[in-house]
Amino acid sequence: MALIEKAVGEVAFAASLALVAIGVYGLTSTNNMLRMLLSLEVIFNGILLGIVAYLSFQPIMASIVAILLVAVVAAEVIVTMAILAGLYRQVRTFETTGLEEEGV
């Protein structure tokens, strides 16, 4: 039983690492701000999985941290999308390049 638990935990940490790496790849290989936001969300999923697996020896603490984390990320998504919508209204693009020339 303990071996099975350890195996599941190791898979969880490996999945967490791989998700963070894929998210970083997406974040650094594009100049589209919407794609960057989606990549950040992939990183968040990896971090969340890692934190829950790491804090599993304190289940109540892990639950509270995860709940607060999800709530904060939901707020972050709303603010980011509002900023991007406002920016898009001005420059009609989501690209990061050339924003200085547009006077943003």
Next chain:
Amino acid sequence: MALVDYYPYMAALLTGAMLVTAYYVVRHKDLVYSSIALALLGSMTAAFVALLGFGLVAAFIVVVYVGAAVMFIIMSISMLGGGGPEARSEAPGILAASGILAGLAVVLAATGLFKAYAHPGAYTVTEVAQVLLSKYSPVLWVLVVALAATLLEAIAVARRGE
């Protein structure tokens, strides 16, 4: 074999599906499909968290994260569009991802964090709520104020220029 014996296989299967979906999120040309894939990824993360023994957190992820945050992203991108074709430069991304992956793997292996998981014992929603409302009540209040400010800020930013 009991159901528990299949957990490692289920975890591995889930991990494979999550990685494919994550790659789809960062690579697909159409951002609407990418954001829908993000919703799938969030659901699979919730399934994995449930497999780890945290059913309450899994439910919260599905309801708040997938149901509200990611749905908000999907609707916003559907309304705004993707902003046209995007320029991609693969080399920095692959380099950064490889560096992060190798660095974190070394840290996790060196500190023994890979072995840190222990299946949580039984706990109830009531216990979590009691701790949240007593020991962590200041955090909860700060979060409530921050979320209210966030909502106002988002409305203000979105309405600017009308």
